[in-house]
Amino acid sequence: MTPTPVLRLLGVGALAIALAACxxxxxxxxxxxxxxxxxxxxxxxxxGIDKLVEAAKKEGTLNxxxxxxxxxxxxxxxxxxxxxxxxxxxxAQPDGSSADEIKAAEQLKGGDRAPDVxxxxxxxxVANKAIFxxxxxxxxxxxxxxxxxxxxxxxxxxxxxxSIGYDAGKVPAPTKVEDLLKPEYAGKVALNGDPxxxxxxxxxxxxAALGSGGSADDIAPGVEFFKKLxxxxxxxxxxxxxxxxxxxxTPVVIDWDYTNAAQTAKLTGKLDWKVVVPSDAQIGAYYNQxxxxxAPHPAAARLWQEYLxxxxxxxxxxQGLSRPVRLDAMTKSGxxxxxxxxxxxxxxxxxxxxxxxxxxxxxxxLTATWAQAVG
Amino acid sequence: MVAPVxxxxxxxxxxxxxxxxxxxxxxxxxxxxxxxFLAYVxxxxxxxxxxxxxxxxxxxxxxxxxxxxxxxMKGVYLQAxxxxxxxxxxxxxLGAVFGALLSWAVATGNPVGLLRRVVVAGAGVLAQxxxxxxxxxxxxxxxxxxxxxxxxxxxxxxxxxSGGAWIFELPGLTLVYTFFQIPLMVIVFLPALDGLxxxxxEATESLGGSSWTYWRYVGGPILFSPFLGAVLLLFxxxxxxxxxxxxLVSQGSPIVPLQIRGFLxxxxxxxxxxxxxxxxxxxxIVVGVAMGIYALxxxxxxxxx
Numbered sequence: 305m306t307p308t309p310v311l312r313l314l315g316v317g318a319l320a321i322a323l324a325a326c327x328x329x330x331x332x333x334x335x336x337x338x339x340x341x342x343x344x345x346x347x348x349x350x351x352g353i354d355k356l357v358e359a360a361k362k363e364g365t366l367n368x369x370x371x372x373x374x375x376x377x378x379x380x381x382x383x384x385x386x387x388x389x390x391x392x393x394x395x396a397q398p399d400g401s402s403a404d405e406i407k408a409a410e411q412l413k414g415g416d417r418a419p420d421v422x423x424x425x426x427x428x429x430v431a432n433k434a435i436f437x438x439x440x441x442x443x444x445x446x447x448x449x450x451x452x453x454x455x456x457x458x459x460x461x462x463x464x465x466x467s468i469g470y471d472a473g474k475v476p477a478p479t480k481v482e483d484l485l486k487p488e489y490a491g492k493v494a495l496n497g498d499p500x501x502x503x504x505x506x507x508x509x510x511x512a513a514l515g516s517g518g519s520a521d522d523i524a525p526g527v528e529f530f531k532k533l534x535x536x537x538x539x540x541x542x543x544x545x546x547x548x549x550x551x552x553x554t555p556v557v558i559d560w561d562y563t564n565a566a567q568t569a570k571l572t573g574k575l576d577w578k579v580v581v582p583s584d585a586q587i588g589a590y591y592n593q594x595x596x597x598x599a600p601h602p603a604a605a606r607l608w609q610e611y612l613x614x615x616x617x618x619x620x621x622x623q624g625l626s627r628p629v630r631l632d633a634m635t636k637s638g639x640x641x642x643x644x645x646x647x648x649x650x651x652x653x654x655x656x657x658x659x660x661x662x663x664x665x666x667x668x669x670l671t672a673t674w675a676q677a678v679g
Numbered sequence: 680m681v682a683p684v685x686x687x688x689x690x691x692x693x694x695x696x697x698x699x700x701x702x703x704x705x706x707x708x709x710x711x712x713x714x715x716f717l718a719y720v721x722x723x724x725x726x727x728x729x730x731x732x733x734x735x736x737x738x739x740x741x742x743x744x745x746x747x748x749x750x751x752m753k754g755v756y757l758q759a760x761x762x763x764x765x766x767x768x769x770x771x772x773l774g775a776v777f778g779a780l781l782s783w784a785v786a787t788g789n790p791v792g793l794l795r796r797v798v799v800a801g802a803g804v805l806a807q808x809x810x811x812x813x814x815x816x817x818x819x820x821x822x823x824x825x826x827x828x829x830x831x832x833x834x835x836x837x838x839x840x841s842g843g844a845w846i847f848e849l850p851g852l853t854l855v856y857t858f859f860q861i862p863l864m865v866i867v868f869l870p871a872l873d874g875l876x877x878x879x880x881e882a883t884e885s886l887g888g889s890s891w892t893y894w895r896y897v898g899g900p901i902l903f904s905p906f907l908g909a910v911l912l913l914f915x916x917x918x919x920x921x922x923x924x925x926x927l928v929s930q931g932s933p934i935v936p937l938q939i940r941g942f943l944x945x946x947x948x949x950x951x952x953x954x955x956x957x958x959x960x961x962x963x964i965v966v967g968v969a970m971g972i973y974a975l976x977x978x979x980x981x982x983x984x
Contacts, residue, residue, distance in 0.1 A: 367916075498930050498931065500932070500947055541844050541931070553824050554825060673757065677931075678931045679933050
């Protein structure tokens, strides 16, 4: 065959398209204050909060990731921040995990769609210090020392306790973890995720351990509990979501008290969703806030951080029935929303927070035994 | 019997350029046109495969290690492989048997009839029916709150789940996978059945053979290779399926693709991505073996088509 110019053009055109498809990501726009904002360790480095607000407004956008609207009141938080400062908030992957947040930062690095800020389980935060920028908010002094990394790379933002949420119209009220083994709960007890993957489910196993003779050091009884739960026919291996709760597929859900309590508020009038933190098994944990070192909007990222830790932001967390990290300080100063505090699921008695070593040990046990226990 | 005709390898391939001459204009153009294809394959198939293979031999700092592969031989992961292989083998056999029967019904029917048109079109669609829609379809019918479950419970007092939550475990996966395996079998096996010439049957009969003799000495041996080949294809299809299982099973990660999901999205156990890649390497090997045998069988099959 003799090649015609048209064919040759086609070939070259296709080649050009193929090359374009493998092209580089768009370069990030450089803001005039970009470098200064990216290294600012506090509002003072900007010359005060007003200057920070100004720089953030100039950027005009904030990228957040893995913040479900019905989780710790993030839907309200994002809208309030956006309205207050006139900054557009791009919320990506609302149902993502902490690991997804880090992956997105790595994959989108250098682009203008990379996440500016992270909301992470402690585990993931400790493992990824290298990609955070240190920043201390104005209210830094109110945050308990054990809940913050000393230079401000990451620190607790809100926390809660593991709880049992249940549909009071379908099942009797459980008070202890062991109650869930009773025949009334046949095929009804769901755990929010796979504990070898999801932080909430992992803490659910720790709760079960505390409630059945284990401890923060020894979670094997927790795995044993779920094995018994499955043998009794009570364990429901469905991933619970607001939809499964509303449709009655998951009448009992082991999850954080603030996510369960959010369902109570949401389903009022449809079904009677109650939340109990078992008195014999109170395991708490805080999520952590961090700023992406390569944030495309470094000033907006820092302003978001300031907003979350302001009285207003902390009360927004509180209204979502999670426990903001400054709760004690704000209760003392009378700044905390008393009505919201009164609604928090009751916790009295011994409260357990796992240390990193305890958690590492527990994870080894889980990896080796979980699949068999429920498989 | 018809003597098999041996064809030279690459009989259908384009003529190679004459040796001893430099690249001709046509040659260069041919290469130019194939570049986009190579770029596509390289970007989406070759490159990720190389990443997985390389990652399987690295620790999280990028240093060479064999520990990922030795971990593969440990309890949880080895079991996941056995379960994956078991699930794939069972659904491949179920799919092959039912699919072959359905194909046979179609092949012996009217070649332009309604049954054939409906089954062939349906198989083409249903073989690709998977992931969330398929999982949801099953949950909506035979799930805990499913339509059929409720109906049986209310009308006959039959509790589908008296034996436990099987729908979210291996038995459930077996049921759901078989649903797309059967149509795939129809697609790959129908041409083989269509290849049986009526003359062979007539020849058998005119020589005094019964139906049994025909299947024992003619039809059976001819169909054996394509049948086995189809089973292998179905095996690989189930072994590498992910979306359906991911939508259905959220606890315990019983099969390999779900284990890999755990390494990629998990926030509890960190730094295990390379172990995930080693699992991926294991899957590549299993599917590679299955496909290798399939290719060998195809070579035998092609003689008859």
